[in-house]
Amino acid sequence: MIEPYGGRLVHRVLSEPERARREAEAQDLIRVAPPIDQLYDAEKLAIGAYSPLDGFMGAEMLRSVAETGRLPNSLPWSMPIPFPVPPGAANAASVKAGDEVGLVDSQGRLIALLHVEERFALDRKALALATYGTDDPKHPNVADLLGAGEVAWSGRVDLVRRLESPWDRAEPTPAETRAEFERRGWKRVAGYQCRNPPHTAHEYIQRLTLEREDVDGLLIHPVVGRLKKGDYKPAVILEAYDALVRHYYPSDRVMMSPLTITMRYGGPKAALFLAIVRRNYGCAVYIVGRDQAGVGKYYDPYACQRIFDAFDIGVTPARYDESFFCRRCGWMASGKTCNHPLSDRAETSQSRVREALATGTPLPPEILRPEVAEILRRPDVMLT
Secondary structure (H helix, E strand, C coil), X not given: CCCCHHHCCCCCECCHHHHHHHHHHHHHCEXXXXXXXXXXXXXXXXXXXXXXXXXXXXXXXXXHHHXXXXXXXXXXCCCCCCCECCCCXXXXXXXXXXXXXXXXXXXXXXXXXXXXXXXXXXXXXXXXXXXXXXXXXXXXXHHHHHCCCCEEEEEEEEECCCCCCCCCCCCCCHHHHHHHHHHHCCCCEEEEXXXXXXXXXXXXXXXXXXXXXXXXXXXXXXXXXCCCCCCECHHHHHHHHHHHHHHHCCCCCEEECCECCCCCCCHHHHHHHHHHHXXXXXXXXXXXXXXXXXXXXXXCCCHHHHHHHHCCCCCEEEECCCEEEECCCCEEEECCCCCCCHHHEECCCHHHHHHHHHHCCCCCCCCCCHHHHHHHCCCCCECC
């Protein structure tokens, strides 16, 4: 199986005895309740999802990522992982390098310990421009960044406890996912990133990937942390994929597991980052369709594929053009396999699916599996 990114899977999760001891010792620590985005990142840093990172980035590392797309050791890395201090956090101004800070959730439970190594000013606008190519506050991640604190802390993270899952299932760590792949006898695994329920164009490229001789299994890995308004609710995404996998895929070749992080709508840079994360979970092949991790009109739809030519992260990109159902062919196709006119094509875009579901317009099974359509036709399936 492919080794973790950087050669080592980070593990900074406290054992049960350590957790009890550190919680008792942490009573006098300054405690900060950051936005859920940063708690997601703290957890993923500690369980190895962001290997080789083991903590929040300092000023020099952020500068290197922003300017070169690489860590200071030249390893490709496309997304910043900063810790902006929440504005108004009590006693945060007194924190200095060498201090330890407790990161708590909205219920006051201690989630992680941040060992502060650096305190520095965060140029939020410059970081937004370098990362997302815009400082437009209409971009969801840019809006988050511009609204964050002006001061950041860097430092390693120790995870005291996993975040409570809002789903009716566990979220395996990279190590646990790799162990499951080994149990199944999978050596070469393909990872599939998604943040929407599946339509048949998604299913088509998943099936094409499963047909590859160099792929033993497929990990469908939906991002179900914080998504933007207008996206489907995470629980809906998981239920829809459960239905697809259960009714249409061989159970010994497909695994579905949630990934609770805040979605980065960063086009090509986000696609590269999401592929690095999947490598840490054991994926050697990564599916890249059209406009992965895009939002609005900010990115060239195929820049998310070209970035893999500019940065070698050791993962094989499985690149696919936009696909559609051709009525004349009677099958799913793309511009590479079908020359029939647009009038023969049944588009499978998410916008078309959402519009049809909202208006009650029937969607044929060539576009949406009936088991999935039944789920998506329920009221209140979208984030508002």
